[in-house]
Amino acid sequence: MSIQENFCPKCGGKTENEGLCNKCLRSSVEWLVCEPRVQCVFCPTCGSIRKGSIWTDVPYERMKLAEELAFEAVAVHNDVQDLELGITMTEPTPNRTLCTVYIRGTLFGEPVYKTCEVLIVWRKEQCDRCSRLSGGYYESIIQVRATGRRPDLYERQRVDKIAHEVEDSTQESGERLSFITRIDDIRDGVDIVVSSHNIGDTIARQIVTEMGGKITRHPKLVGEREGKKLYRITLLLRLPQFRKGDVITHKDRYYEVRGTDSGLLRVFDLREGISNVLHDDSGYRLIGNVREAETADVTYIDQDMAGILDPVSYEIREVKAHAWLRLTDHEKVRILRDPEGGELILVG
Known part of the structure; x- marks a missing residue:
């Protein structure tokens, strides 16, 4: 068995390749290109960053962004394997960050190593949103x-x-x-x-x-x-004329407004305890809103009547104990006062 040996046509050394040896291949390839200067435009008001003509609202930490920009400025040949990147940063001025990038890898079986410097220039510019907002x-x-x-x-x-x-x-x-x-x-x-x-x-x-x-x-x-x-x-x-939670009276009945739809009032009948719909017209009188209701004590229940301790006068006031309320002795109930006559209205 005979072994045919290959020789590199450039250096004359032995090689396993058909053509240049790995060392000569490596020396013939520009395996690293590094941009020496990168400009980053940011808005000093909101911190957004401009990429081309587009502003982005991605939040960033300055040194982390500088690291990303420096790595983006480095272009490594596709044949480089086992790539390792390192970086150190200094700030010579408030608007400059000098990054030293360390690149290590293997190219055609041979180890390669280089460093390059990338200067990050920070430029302030008011973004489109802040410009409109300030104007x-x-x-x-x-x-x-x-x-x-x-x-x-x-x-x-x-x-x-x-x-x-x-x-x-x-x-x-x-x-x-x-x-x-x-x-x-x-x-x-x-x-x-x-x-x-x-x-x-x-x-x-x-x-x-x-x-x-x-x-x-x-x-x-x-x-x-x-x-x-x-x-x-x-x-x-x-x-609407009436808000959600407003208590209104109409034809000796009290209703709590639950909403409005196309000229109609969706209400809750405080006597019957059922939902109903009324026409939204001017025939109603406003009592108050359930958000403004007072809290009172139920002192007793006697069939369909309840004794309510008035929290202002401390007198016992008898009112209708409507079935839907399911009142019991010594519980709390919310009340509104009718400004015409002072009647107590139980709202829940």
Whole structure:
């Protein structure tokens, strides 16, 4: 048996390859390319980072980001195996981070090792969202009003919370240019000024879903951008005359309002203990809201009558013990007072 030996045509040394030996192959390949300078643009207000023309809201820790940018600046040949990377960093100035990257591996069976330096340049630039926010940019205004009255404190606070919940959800879904520019609490209600039509529509729909009411749209042409007409839209949102939890009286009966639907009141009959539907008209008198109910003690039950200890006068007041309440001696019950006559109304 004869063994044919191969020789490298470049150095003349023996090789197992058909052609150049591993050492000459390695020396002929530029196995490492390193960008000496990388610029990172970030917003000093919110911390978002610009990649190309796109801003991202990915939170970062500066040194961790510098490490990622330095590694991204290093391009290693595909034939390098057993790759190991290391890094050290120094900050010569507040806007510069100097990274020394250590690269070790195996190329064509031969160990390779190099170091390279990457300078990270940090550049501040206000992002598109913060620029719009600081300039008071807006595309929609949601005017929250109430029919025949002014929104109360609870409604104003709830509207504010709904608006911010929608904003958080919208931001998380990636619509970074949809935000609340400001919220104005005024005498007649609440004005929510927002940066996009989409977030304005979403907030208005969410308020109506939870609190009832009607929405009317009033667009106004304000200009053009890239050949498209630009509109600012005022969304007039009218909350119902009665709120959820309001107790009203009609034809000697008391009802708790549970909601409104297309000109109808969904109510709970406080005498019969059943749900009902009434037409939303002006024939009702407001007693109060169950959120404002007082707590009183039941002192005794006598068939269909109950003795209630008035928490203000400390007198025993007899009221109808409606079956749906299932009252027992010495328990607590919530009451409202009818301002006309002072009758105690049991609400649960």
